[in-house]
Amino acid sequence: MELAPLLLLLLLLPAAAMAVAAGGEPVAAHPGYALGGAEEACGVAEAEAEAEALPAPERREEFDGGRIVDISHYYREDMPAWESAEGSGGFLRLARSMRNGSDIANFSELRLTAHSGTHVDAPGHVFEHYYDAGFDVDTLDLAVLNGPALLVDVPRDKNITAEVMASLHIPKGVRRVLFRTLNTDRKLMWKKEFDTSFVGFMKDGAQWLVDNTDIKLVVHCRG
């Protein structure tokens, strides 16, 4: 049986070009993933017992022939939130626990803004007429959001102006670009207090991009 491909590598805004927590041992995404060979994986005994009944699970680590590199930040309570000095705060709680009365499961509740951490903005986020017309995230083209992207280093002493865009010489035909800026060096995503001095696109830089490149997806770390 073919499962519908559900892989989304959303190269999201604002994303830092760093994902792997520094140091530490590599951690398997799931007990079924072997790190040092199948023999060492958790749950192998059960997996072998069930092997006759179940087809081997297909690991969808690839999309469209390319490797997926997840650059999204995991949610943390001290992850910066827009104009907040307090970070994102407690966004996860155990609403019902098996320890004190829930008889079938633990129920956790998430409460956070749609613009937390690594995310993609809907057209309706900043344009009222798009909002009124219902341009939600599901109106975005997944073919634009997925696929090879170019990582470009922006001069660390500048915001992204038309002049900076011109100096980057991004070739025609490139559709997805990750702009690595001073925000990454300053580790803004790791600072609880929102820093309004983050580097970003200036209006003329955005206009230059529209007028002179084939870029359809912009990824940057805002901090």
Ligand SMILES: *[C@@H]1O[C@H](CO)[C@@H](O)[C@H](O)[C@H]1NC(C)=O
């Ligand atoms: C049960 O535990 C959960 C999680 O700790 C808590 O949110 C909830 O208020 C508790 N309910 C009762 C009835 O004590």
Ligand SMILES: *[C@@H]1O[C@H](CO)[C@@H](O)[C@H](O)[C@H]1NC(C)=O
């Ligand atoms: C349910 O929540 C409790 C905390 O109240 C935790 O100790 C327990 O491991 C959880 N059980 C499951 C099956 O996740």
Ligand SMILES: *[C@@H]1O[C@H](CO)[C@@H](O)[C@H](O)[C@H]1NC(C)=O
């Ligand atoms: C980028 O622009 C912001 C907002 O105007 C400003 O605070 C910041 O200092 C600028 N950064 C650089 C590197 O020029």
